[in-house]
Amino acid sequence: MKCKKCKSTAAIELKRHNAAFCRSHYLDFFDHQVERAIRRQAMFSIQDKILVGVSGGKDSLSLWDYLLRKGYTTTGLHIHLGIGDYSSNSYAATTEFAEQRKAKLITVNLEESYGMTIPLLSNTIRRVPCSGCGLSKRYILNKEAYDRKFSVVAMGHNMDDEAATLLGNVLRWQVSSLARQSPALPSNGNNLISRVKPLYTMTEREVAANAILRGINYVEEDCPNSVGASSILYKEALDSIELRSPGTKHNFISSFLENVRPLMEVSQEDFELRECDNCGQSTTSRTCSFCRMWDQAREKANITIK
Amino acid sequence: MKVIIRNPVRREIQITGQRRVDKLLEELNFNPEQVLVIRDNELLTRDIIVNEDDTIEILRAISGGIDEVQKV
Numbered sequence: 001m002k003c004k005k006c007k008s009t010a011a012i013e014l015k016r017h018n019a020a021f022c023r024s025h026y027l028d029f030f031d032h033q034v035e036r037a038i039r040r041q042a043m044f045s046i047q048d049k050i051l052v053g054v055s056g057g058k059d060s061l062s063l064w065d066y067l068l069r070k071g072y073t074t075t076g077l078h079i080h081l082g083i084g085d086y087s088s089n090s091y092a093a094t095t096e097f098a099e100q101r102k103a104k105l106i107t108v109n110l111e112e113s114y115g116m117t118i119p120l121l122s123n124t125i126r127r128v129p130c131s132g133c134g135l136s137k138r139y140i141l142n143k144e145a146y147d148r149k150f151s152v153v154a155m156g157h158n159m160d161d162e163a164a165t166l167l168g169n170v171l172r173w174q175v176s177s178l179a180r181q182s183p184a185l186p187s188n189g190n191n192l193i194s195r196v197k198p199l200y201t202m203t204e205r206e207v208a209a210n211a212i213l214r215g216i217n218y219v220e221e222d223c224p225n226s227v228g229a230s231s232i233l234y235k236e237a238l239d240s241i242e243l244r245s246p247g248t249k250h251n252f253i254s255s256f257l258e259n260v261r262p263l264m265e266v267s268q269e270d271f272e273l274r275e276c277d278n279c280g281q282s283t284t285s286r287t288c289s290f291c292r293m294w295d296q297a298r299e300k301a302n303i304t305i306k
Numbered sequence: 307m308k309v310i311i312r313n314p315v316r317r318e319i320q321i322t323g324q325r326r327v328d329k330l331l332e333e334l335n336f337n338p339e340q341v342l343v344i345r346d347n348e349l350l351t352r353d354i355i356v357n358e359d360d361t362i363e364i365l366r367a368i369s370g371g372i373d374e375v376q377k378v
Contacts (some may be wrong), residue, residue, distance in 0.1 A: 001349040011349040208367035220313045232370035239339045
């Protein structure tokens with residue numbers, strides 16, 4: 001198979017684009033696609049101060065690598081989840097990446113800052129680990145961004161993440177979740193910082209290829225809590241369709257964003273945010289989901305924090 | 307050939323004879339949309355023939371556990 005651009009031996013075939021690329025032209029293609037996604041969704045400009053959520057995996061490190069190479073002002077935020085070797089390896093990959101590039105990195109250790117690791121949290125409140133973990137990551141990213149005066153939070157979610165989330169929301173007809181599913185959520189002008197996903201047009205395989213070809217040393221192991229997660233089931237299902245019908249995942253996301261989500265936004269017009277009585281972050285109720293979950297867990301486990 | 311499946315759990319398989327990458331993936335029941343195939347630190351496309359004395363690595367790109375609840 002030959003590179004579409006230079007006719008040398010291809011490194012990767014992209015069926016959904018009916019193209020194959022050599023290493024060099026694939027890396028150009030990747031950058032071009034990410035740049036286009038940032039521009040199309042007006043995610044940020046070179047003047048923005050960007051906080052990048054960095055787990056140590058292929059997606060977040062590829063994103064941070066891209067932003068650093070393009071000259072954006074970034075700081076990485078790594079959340080140490082306390083999930084055994086997986087968290088230790090993730091932390092090691094993240095710090096190595098930051099040190100090699102002399103990039104700024106902030107680490108929040110859940111056990112030190114909030115009193116519990118994710119395994120203890122989920123066991124205590126009997127909640128699916130991914131749900132409590134995702135809520136915590138999103139809250140902490142926003143809170144740190146707000147407290148430290150960042151203008152944007154960038155996350156490494158790829159097309160497969162977005163398509164799997166969309167499928168899950170559609171299967172349960174989660175209208176409020178659908179209304180807020182977007183690669184670029186604007187700030188509310190107060191304490192909800194703009195949240196963007198610049199890799200949302202790239203598949204997981206495409207991001208992994210970028211990481212491998214650029215020599216980014218990322219954590220390949222999966223989080224042990226993700227075994228059996230419904231997101232993997234949805235990804236398997238979508239990839240089975242994608243194999244027979246290339247472009248399906250892209251169409252699923254892009255058609256939703258263009259044709260369906262604008263209608264959902266209208267249905268959310270009376271959706272009001274207020275400040276959490278406990279922490280001051282934005283929420284729809286008196287106490288935000290994060291404070292409710294963590295307070296309940298600490299109370300049950302009889303843990304107090306400073 | 308030696309086939310190393312790198313993740314989620316690293317394991318090795320011995321396979322005899324040469325074949326195209328797409329046939330190898332089919333035999334091992336991998337969806338080509340979810341993996342990268344590597345030989346000597348280079349990515350291989352599906353039409354490449356891999357040989358008896360090659361060491362092939364298969365990297366699964368799919369990961370899970372993303373949060374499915376979008377509450378504030």
